[in-house]
Amino acid sequence: MTDMVERVDTPVHLSYSFVAGFSQQRWLEGLKDGKLLGMRCPECNNVYFPPLGLCALDGASLAGEVPLSGKATVTSFTTVNVPFFGQQMEIPYVLAFILLDGADEVFLYPLLELAVEDVRIGMRVEAQWVSESQHDFTLANIIGFRPIDEPDVELDEVKAYQ
Amino acid sequence: MKRPVAIVGSAQLHNVRSSPLSDAEMLNRVVREAAATVDLNPQTDIGFVCFGSADYLTGVPFSFVRATDCYPAWPPMSESHLEMDGAFALYEAVMRLQHGDIDTALVYSFGKSSLGDLTTVLTLQMDPYFVAPLRPDSISIAALQAALFLAETDHTEEEMANVASANRRRAMSNPFAQLRWDRSVDELLVEPYLVQPLRRHDCPPISDGAAAVVLAVGDRARDLCERPAWIRGIDHRIESQHFGLRDLAHSPSTAAAARNAGADKAPIDVAEIHAPFSHQELIVLDALRLNAGTDINPSGGALAANPIMSAGLLRIIEAAESIISRDADRALAHATSGPCLQQNLVAVLEGD
Numbered sequence: 001m002t003d004m005v006e007r008v009d010t011p012v013h014l015s016y017s018f019v020a021g022f023s024q025q026r027w028l029e030g031l032k033d034g035k036l037l038g039m040r041c042p043e044c045n046n047v048y049f050p051p052l053g054l055c056a057l058d059g060a061s062l063a064g065e066v067p068l069s070g071k072a073t074v075t076s077f078t079t080v081n082v083p084f085f086g087q088q089m090e091i092p093y094v095l096a097f098i099l100l101d102g103a104d105e106v107f108l109y110p111l112l113e114l115a116v117e118d119v120r121i122g123m124r125v126e127a128q129w130v131s132e133s134q135h136d137f138t139l140a141n142i143i144g145f146r147p148i149d150e151p152d153v154e155l156d157e158v159k160a161y162q
Numbered sequence: 163m164k165r166p167v168a169i170v171g172s173a174q175l176h177n178v179r180s181s182p183l184s185d186a187e188m189l190n191r192v193v194r195e196a197a198a199t200v201d202l203n204p205q206t207d208i209g210f211v212c213f214g215s216a217d218y219l220t221g222v223p224f225s226f227v228r229a230t231d232c233y234p235a236w237p238p239m240s241e242s243h244l245e246m247d248g249a250f251a252l253y254e255a256v257m258r259l260q261h262g263d264i265d266t267a268l269v270y271s272f273g274k275s276s277l278g279d280l281t282t283v284l285t286l287q288m289d290p291y292f293v294a295p296l297r298p299d300s301i302s303i304a305a306l307q308a309a310l311f312l313a314e315t316d317h318t319e320e321e322m323a324n325v326a327s328a329n330r331r332r333a334m335s336n337p338f339a340q341l342r343w344d345r346s347v348d349e350l351l352v353e354p355y356l357v358q359p360l361r362r363h364d365c366p367p368i369s370d371g372a373a374a375v376v377l378a379v380g381d382r383a384r385d386l387c388e389r390p391a392w393i394r395g396i397d398h399r400i401e402s403q404h405f406g407l408r409d410l411a412h413s414p415s416t417a418a419a420a421r422n423a424g425a426d427k428a429p430i431d432v433a434e435i436h437a438p439f440s441h442q443e444l445i446v447l448d449a450l451r452l453n454a455g456t457d458i459n460p461s462g463g464a465l466a467a468n469p470i471m472s473a474g475l476l477r478i479i480e481a482a483e484s485i486i487s488r489d490a491d492r493a494l495a496h497a498t499s500g501p502c503l504q505q506n507l508v509a510v511l512e513g514d
Contacts, residue, residue, distance in 0.1 A: 016221030021184025059234035
């Protein structure tokens with residue numbers, strides 16, 4: 001019996017342009033300038049970061065930029081021990097839900113400069129930026145979030161964002 | 163149909179070559195506008211939402227998930243997505259309304275055809291092992307069909323030019339159309355071939371657009387709209403993916419869908435045909451055998467604006483609006499999907 005055919009290669013290469021849309025455009029410009037810009041929903045007042053243009057809860061167009069300091073609270077976290085293709089960080093490392101001060105939605109980001117056993121829900125952190133000369137239109141300007149010397153936030157205060 | 167379903171409201175964006183809006187921003191506009199035409203609140207008054215789009219067009223995996231931001235998802239919504247034209251999403255919504263537990267549905271779709279090299283992107287809908295690796299671009303595939311069509315039937319390049327000319331002329335009175343002009347058949351026929359036997363005017367424009375439709379059942383439809391466009395019949399049929407097994411010069415799937423939708427039960431006043439290439443309109447019309455006097459593509463059809471994944475839903479919207487506005491009493495909408503009219507949907511709409 002001949003060998004079974006186990007593989008057929010049919011490579012595909014496609015190039016696309018990207019259209020940010022109105023609010024993502026402002027957000028990306030902000031990142032290039034070293035600023036974190038949230039956007040507020042005019043109906044429910046939630047502040048989104050990253051702002052994708054619309055309030056995911058009520059469908060209203062976001063309006064009104066809200067500059068955010070980069071200080072934040074960890075609302076949940078997990079430790080990554082599994083290696084995978086394309087991994088950027090050395091394992092083990094911590095991925096956390098980050099609630100920026102002044103924002104109402106968390107986003108997932110790695111924590112830096114700490115031992116995994118020291119991470120706590122409610123701990124205070126701040127954004128660690130790449131050097132200014134490397135700023136581009138990307139959230140990758142922020143390497144991760146590192147702990148700051150501020151007292152933990154009570155669990156009750158972040159419960160809604162977990 | 164056990165429960166009569168009608169189109170009661172709709173909205174569409176002005177079709178453009180390249181939209182500065184994000185996917186969700188485009189959809190949000192049509193969703194809000196369609197709901198507003200019938201005074202419904204998307205958050206509380208819609209029983210089911212069905213959405214058609216294709217991630218290959220935007221080049222972003224799960225772009226349809228991101229695009230659902232266009233719709234308020236609180237309280238939690240009942241939603242379904244098809245990697246297909248919105249016309250097929252409308253079919254699913256009509257079936258969903260037959261369950262009897264809800265009275266309204268909203269269907270939307272967007273096509274950002276401008277982001278990639280469209281003619282190459284469309285090759286990826288074909289057999290991934292033996293056909294797609296050859297990268298036959300969408301215009302060449304359509305040209306192969308057109309050559310067969312001209313050889314196997316009595317139709318001519320003049321008729322194709324006439325289709326191109328008529329659609330772009332009709333588009334001059336469609337505020338949402340992208341490609342509009344008034345040029346005679348004689349002028350068009352002296353143009354060089356793009357891919358023989360297709361000339362540039364035989365091919366559709368590349369369009370960014372979005373559309374949304376509100377559906378309602380029975381008395382609810384009558385409450386929401388003075389003259390609902392009742393969907394009296396709707397069906398879709400698909401042919402083989404193998405070009406060699408198909409009769410490319412004819413469209414038996416269109417004929418079957420039209421028969422099952424009851425198209426021939428009474429004369430049709432307005433027919434909206436989703437034919438991206440001029441010869442395809444002739445193929446579809448041959449299959450439909452419409453009565454003389456039917457007004458074909460008052461909107462200008464897909465030759466005037468072709469937002470992939472929305473162009474079929476737009477045909478249903480245009481047919482429905484002709485009923486709602488009392489321009490027509492009985493209208494037919496046709497939508498297609500896949501290369502060379504592989505899959506075809508026919509809906510028959512009537513006023514009270």
